[in-house]
Amino acid sequence: MDEQEIIEGCLGGKAASNRAMVETYGTLVLSVALNVIGNRQDAEDVCQETFLQVFRRLDRYDRERSFKTWLLTIAYRRSLDMLRKKRRFAEFSARARFEPAVVGRPGDADPADPAPLPSKLLEVLSPRERTALCLWANEGYTAKDISEVLACSASTARVYLFNARRKIKALLENDHGLLQNG
Amino acid sequence: MDFCRTVERLYAALPLRPFRDWLIRIHMDRCPRCQERLLSREEARSLLVRSDQTGDAAALWRRISEEAGRLAPAPKAKGNGGRLAWQWAAVSALAAVVALAGLWLLRETAGPGFDARAIVPADRFEIAYVKVGGEPAQTFVYHPQGTDTVFVWAQKTP
Numbered sequence: 001m002d003e004q005e006i007i008e009g010c011l012g013g014k015a016a017s018n019r020a021m022v023e024t025y026g027t028l029v030l031s032v033a034l035n036v037i038g039n040r041q042d043a044e045d046v047c048q049e050t051f052l053q054v055f056r057r058l059d060r061y062d063r064e065r066s067f068k069t070w071l072l073t074i075a076y077r078r079s080l081d082m083l084r085k086k087r088r089f090a091e092f093s094a095r096a097r098f099e100p101a102v103v104g105r106p107g108d109a110d111p112a113d114p115a116p117l118p119s120k121l122l123e124v125l126s127p128r129e130r131t132a133l134c135l136w137a138n139e140g141y142t143a144k145d146i147s148e149v150l151a152c153s154a155s156t157a158r159v160y161l162f163n164a165r166r167k168i169k170a171l172l173e174n175d176h177g178l179l180q181n182g
Numbered sequence: 183m184d185f186c187r188t189v190e191r192l193y194a195a196l197p198l199r200p201f202r203d204w205l206i207r208i209h210m211d212r213c214p215r216c217q218e219r220l221l222s223r224e225e226a227r228s229l230l231v232r233s234d235q236t237g238d239a240a241a242l243w244r245r246i247s248e249e250a251g252r253l254a255p256a257p258k259a260k261g262n263g264g265r266l267a268w269q270w271a272a273v274s275a276l277a278a279v280v281a282l283a284g285l286w287l288l289r290e291t292a293g294p295g296f297d298a299r300a301i302v303p304a305d306r307f308e309i310a311y312v313k314v315g316g317e318p319a320q321t322f323v324y325h326p327q328g329t330d331t332v333f334v335w336a337q338k339t340p
Contacts, residue, residue, distance in 0.1 A: 019243050026242040029232040034231045048246050092322065092335045117230040137226035138233065155203030162206050165221040168229065172221070 003067055010058050022051055025068070028139075035134040036079040036127050046082050047166045050075045065148075072139075073149045076131055083127055121171055128152075129164035136161055186215050312336040 001009070001020045003146060009017025017018055029050050033043035052076055061070055122130050135141035148156035189209045193202055210216040314323045314336055324333040 003324050015247075019247070022243040022246055023239040023317065026239040026246075027236045030242065031231050031233040034236065044242070047242060048249065051246050052249055088322070089324075092324065092333070093336065121229055133221075135224055137223050137230055153199075156199045157333040158206055159199045159202045162202070162210065162220070165226070166219065168226070169219055169221040173224070 006009075007058065007061070007067065008131050010055060020057060021054070026051070027072055028068070029071065031138065032072055032075050032131070032134055033079050033082075035122065035138075036076065037082055038122065042082050042086070043079075046075065046078045049078045053078070066145075068139075069145060069148050072135070073151070076149050077132075080127060120148055124167055124171065125164050126160075129167075131158050132157055132160040133164040133168075185209075186213060189216070307332045309334065314338045 001017070003024075006017050007025065010021055026047065030043055030047045031044040033050075034040060037043050037046065050071070054071060064125065065099045122133075125133065130148050131150060135146050139145075141149075143158040143161060144154045146161065147154040150157055150160070152160075187210075189205055193205050193210075194200070210220075246301070304320060307323070307325075309321065309323065312319045315338060319336040319340050322335045323334070325331070328331075
């Protein structure tokens with residue numbers, strides 16, 4: 001099933017096409033979310049929200065644009081929402097001075113599943129810089145492609161990417177202690 | 183080398199994105215020395231999670247399908263039109279009974295002599311407004327699922 005068939009099927013509400021879309025692009029969306037957020041469970045939540053939004057709003061997709069870029073734009077925005085939510089809750093819990101209980105979700109975690117987390121080095125980057133670096137390195141995106149996902153100008157995207165590459169390289173060259181954790 | 187340092191100083195001195203972009207395009211993207219001080223694509227890939235490292239996409243679908251199933255239309259049944267019609271009739275009849283019962287209850291309670299104060303207010307948390315330092319404050323209400331606990335966090339509006 002090619003991309004156009006999947007899109008047409010999803011527009012027609014076919015469950016098989018929805019499944020094909022998740023199986024075709026799921027790992028891509030999950031990897032971007034994981035690189036931006038840095039937490040597997042939150043990244044899976046973002047991945048789910050992204051696809052549900054795609055299924056609901058697929059009729060708004062402009063066929064002139066790349067579907068992958070449109071999908072990654074949604075994933076990026078959902079990731080930013082998740083980071084904002086986490087930051088707000090972290091501020092709240094710091095002020096309230098209580099330890100939130102860690103609640104396991106049975107069935108979610110499978111020890112056999114690979115659950116790699118991005119390097120700690122990425123924490124020095126802003127979410128926009130992490131996204132720019134991820135799209136450039138993993139997907140081969142240019143500054144113009146990245147600018148579509150980040151909803152900014154190509155020159156701004158180029159600066160985000162440049163800063164990301166420079167910061168991480170400087171840390172690597174300085175033999176930063178975080179390397180051992182990465 | 184000196185030119186590279188000058189460009190770097192200019193880059194650091196003027197945090198204007200168009201200016202920085204211009205410096206990148208006219209020098210840093212082309213200069214081998216400056217490129218050596220940037221992370222290569224291969225180095226970046228070694229730090230990032232790639233899509234082939236995230237696991238099985240089918241597992242993702244299992245997670246999403248429950249929610250997605252609500253969006254997808256139910257498959258059309260073939261050859262059971264009669265049974266479907268009966269189901270629709272039964273559901274419609276039940277809905278009519280529920281609606282009539284509701285109307286009857288409303289009619290009873292709306293009659294003369296009804297005392298509105300006798301109704302026990304619902305057990306719910308309400309907050310009209312919160313002030314901090316005499317000013318309306320930003321208020322966040324957190325209700326952990328499955329508990330009766332409600333956290334209210336108010337802070338000064340920036």
